[in-house]
Amino acid sequence: MVRTHGPGDTREEPPPTVAEGVGGVDNVGDSFEEFYAAAFQPLMLQLYAYTADIDQARDAVQEAFSRAWPRWNKLVHYDRPAAWIRTVAMNVARSRWRRLRAARAHARFRRDDVTEGPSPDRVALARALATLPEKQRRAIVLFHVADLSITEIADQEGAATGTVKSWLHRGRAALATALSDSGTEETNA
Amino acid sequence: MPENDNTPNFDELFTAYTSGGPLAAPVGAAAAQHVARRRRTTRLVAAGVLAVAVLAATPAIASTWTDQNPPALPANTPTPTLTTPAPSNSPTPSTSPTPSATPSTPPPDGLIGKAELGNATLELPAWPEYLKEHCPAGRVTFSDGTAQLAPSSELRITISDVVHTDLDRDGAKETVALINCSGIEMGESRVLAFDRDTSDSIETIGLVTGHTGDIAWIRGIRATGTAVEVQVMDAAGEGVVDGFAQSQWRTYSWSGKGFVQSGGPSAFPPNPRVTDLSISGDDVQLVPDGADTASGTLSLTVSNQGPQRATDPYLTVVLPTEVTVTSLPTKCETSKSSYGTRYRCWLPALAAGADSVVDFSLSAPQSIFDGAQPGQWTAKIVWGFTGTETGDGEGWPYPEPDGAEDDNSANGNLLLAP
Numbered sequence: 001m002v003r004t005h006g007p008g009d010t011r012e013e014p015p016p017t018v019a020e021g022v023g024g025v026d027n028v029g030d031s032f033e034e035f036y037a038a039a040f041q042p043l044m045l046q047l048y049a050y051t052a053d054i055d056q057a058r059d060a061v062q063e064a065f066s067r068a069w070p071r072w073n074k075l076v077h078y079d080r081p082a083a084w085i086r087t088v089a090m091n092v093a094r095s096r097w098r099r100l101r102a103a104r105a106h107a108r109f110r111r112d113d114v115t116e117g118p119s120p121d122r123v124a125l126a127r128a129l130a131t132l133p134e135k136q137r138r139a140i141v142l143f144h145v146a147d148l149s150i151t152e153i154a155d156q157e158g159a160a161t162g163t164v165k166s167w168l169h170r171g172r173a174a175l176a177t178a179l180s181d182s183g184t185e186e187t188n189a
Numbered sequence: 190m191p192e193n194d195n196t197p198n199f200d201e202l203f204t205a206y207t208s209g210g211p212l213a214a215p216v217g218a219a220a221a222q223h224v225a226r227r228r229r230t231t232r233l234v235a236a237g238v239l240a241v242a243v244l245a246a247t248p249a250i251a252s253t254w255t256d257q258n259p260p261a262l263p264a265n266t267p268t269p270t271l272t273t274p275a276p277s278n279s280p281t282p283s284t285s286p287t288p289s290a291t292p293s294t295p296p297p298d299g300l301i302g303k304a305e306l307g308n309a310t311l312e313l314p315a316w317p318e319y320l321k322e323h324c325p326a327g328r329v330t331f332s333d334g335t336a337q338l339a340p341s342s343e344l345r346i347t348i349s350d351v352v353h354t355d356l357d358r359d360g361a362k363e364t365v366a367l368i369n370c371s372g373i374e375m376g377e378s379r380v381l382a383f384d385r386d387t388s389d390s391i392e393t394i395g396l397v398t399g400h401t402g403d404i405a406w407i408r409g410i411r412a413t414g415t416a417v418e419v420q421v422m423d424a425a426g427e428g429v430v431d432g433f434a435q436s437q438w439r440t441y442s443w444s445g446k447g448f449v450q451s452g453g454p455s456a457f458p459p460n461p462r463v464t465d466l467s468i469s470g471d472d473v474q475l476v477p478d479g480a481d482t483a484s485g486t487l488s489l490t491v492s493n494q495g496p497q498r499a500t501d502p503y504l505t506v507v508l509p510t511e512v513t514v515t516s517l518p519t520k521c522e523t524s525k526s527s528y529g530t531r532y533r534c535w536l537p538a539l540a541a542g543a544d545s546v547v548d549f550s551l552s553a554p555q556s557i558f559d560g561a562q563p564g565q566w567t568a569k570i571v572w573g574f575t576g577t578e579t580g581d582g583e584g585w586p587y588p589e590p591d592g593a594e595d596d597n598s599a600n601g602n603l604l605l606a607p
Contacts, residue, residue, distance in 0.1 A: 036218035044212045065221035105224050120562035125206050144203035
C-alpha cells in the first residue's frame with residue numbers, strides 16, 4: 001500500500017461504468033487466464049508508450065492484473081475490462097511510489113526476457129513520447145495506441161472534448177518535434 | 190483520425206508501433222494471481238501492520254497540531270462527560286492532580302477492552318477526503334475488530350491496538366485505540382479516544398491524532414500517566430525497505446477541549462537516506478583500434494546534490510550485448526538479458542555536493558555500427574539498500590526527494606568515430 005500526497009492520485013480505480021476497450025481484446029473469454037493472454041501485449045504497448053521503460057510498463061501491467069484478479073467476478077461483467085486494467089496500470093506508472101511498490105511485488109516473477117526487447121522504432125517513439133507533458137502524452141497514447149475515441153478519452157479524463165482535442169493537437173506537434181530532434185524519426189515513411 | 194500535419198504521419202507511425210511483434214514476454218496470469226493471493230493472506234494475518242507509505246519529504250508543520258486536531262466529534266455524538274470532576278477516593282495516578290470537588294457519583298468507567306470495542310457500534314469521525322468512499326464513518330458497527338463499508342469493499346477498518354489511560358484526570362481510565370482503514374493500495378491510521386457515558390454506552394471523545402503534518406503512518410500506542418504516547422512513522426509500506434522509515438514516540442494529552450501534543454518531538458528530522466542523486470554522460474565515440482573492433486570510454490558523472498551523504502550509490506548501466514567492457518568499477522555484477530548486458534555497481538560513498546566520474550572502457554565489433562540505429566547506453570543511479578542478511582532487497586532504491594528523480598537516469602549513443 002502506498003499513499004500519495006495528491007488527492008487526484010488516490011483515485012485508483014475507475015468507476016464501474018467505464019466501458020472503453022483495449023484494441024482487439026474486447027471479446028475474449030471469461031477466464032482470467034484467457035483474458036490475460038489476450039490483453040497483455042496490447043496493454044504492454046500502451047504502457048510502454050506511456051512510460052518509455054519496459055520494466056516499468058511490465059510491472060504496472062502486472063500490478064493492474066494482480067488487482068483485477070480478486071475482483072474478477074465483477075470486472076468480467078464490464079463491457080471492456082481491459083479498460084479498467086489500463087487505467088489502473090497508468091495510475092501505477094504515474095506515481096513513483098506505486099511504481100516502487102509494484103516493482104517490488106513483481107520483481108521475483110521477472111524472468112530474463114525471451115523476446116528481443118523493443119525494436120529501435122518502438123524505442124524511438126516511446127522516447128519521443130516521454131518528452132511530452134503528461135496530459136498530452138496520455139491523450140496521444142489513449143487515442144493512437146489504445147484506439148479510444150475523443151469522446152471516450154474525454155469521459156475517462158473528466159475533460160471536455162475540446163480539451164482532449166487540444167491535448168492531441170499540441171501533443172502531436174511536440175511529438176513531431178521530438179522525433180525530428182532525435183534524428184531517429186520515421187519508421188516507415 | 191484526421192491528420193493534416195505535414196510532419197510524420199501519425200497513423201502510420203502508430204500502426205507500425207502497434208502491429209509489430211510482442212513487446213515483452215508475458216509474466217503470466219499465475220504470477221499476478223500469486224501476488225494478489227499473497228496480499229490477501231497478508232492482510233488477513235496482519236492487517237494492522239501492513240501499512241502504507243509515504244515519504245514525508247515536505248517540511249514538518251509542527252505548529253499546526255492544535256489547529257488541525259480538534260476532537261472531531263460527529264454531530265450526533267452525545268457530549269462526553271469528560272469534565273466530570275473525580276471523586277477523591279478514586280485511584281489516582283501520581284502524576285495527575287485530583288480536583289478537590291468531590292461529587293458523590295463516581296465517573297463512568299471508560300475502560301473498554303479490545304474485544305468489546307471490536308464488536309461495538311462506534312462513532313467515527315470522517316476519514317480524509319480520499320478515503321471517504323472507501324471507509325465508513327459516523328456510526329459504524331464493528332465485528333471481530335473490523336468494519337467495512339460493504340462486504341466487497343477492498344478497504345476495511347481494523348482496530349489494531351487498545352490501551353487505557355486517565356485522559357481527563359478524573360480517576361477513571363478511558364480507552365485509546367489505534368485504528369486504521371486500509372487496503373492493498375492506500376490507507377490511513379489514526380488514534381481515537383473512547384469513554385462511556387453514564388448509561389454505559391460507548392462514546393467517542395475524539396481524534397488524538399492521524400496523518401497530520403509529517404506523519405505517514407502510526408505504528409503503535411502506549412499509555413503513560415494521563416496521556417497517550419503514539420509511535421509515528423515518516424514513511425511506511427512495501428515500496429520502502431526495512432530500516433528506511435524513521436519513527437518517533439509523541440505524547441498527546443486531552444486539553445479539556447481537544448487533544449494536543451504535550452511531549453516528544455513535533456517533527457521528523459530530514460530522513461538521513463534521502464538525497465538527490467543525478468547522473469549524466471555524453472555520446473561515446475568509439476575509435477577503430479584494429480581490423481574489426483573499436484574502443485572508447487563511457488564516462489558517467491554521478492552527482493549528489495544533497496542534503497545527505499549517500500553511503501551506497503548504486504549504478505546500473507545497460508549496454509548492447511555486443512559491447513564488451515574492458516575496465517569496470519571495482520564492485521560490479523554483470524548479467525545478460527535480451528536487451529543488453531546489465532552492469533550493476535556499488536560506488537564509493539558520495540558526500541553532499543560532491544560528484545564523481547565513473548569510467549567504463551568499451552570495446553565493440555565495428556559491425557554493430559552498420560545498422561541504421563546507433564547503439565545506446567543507458568544508466569541509472571540510486572542510493573541502494575545494501576540488502577538484508579539474506580540479501581533480500583539488495584540494490585532497492587531509497588526514495589529521492591519529491592520531484593528530484595528525473596535526473597537519475599541518462600542515456601546516449603554509441604557512435605563510430607569518423
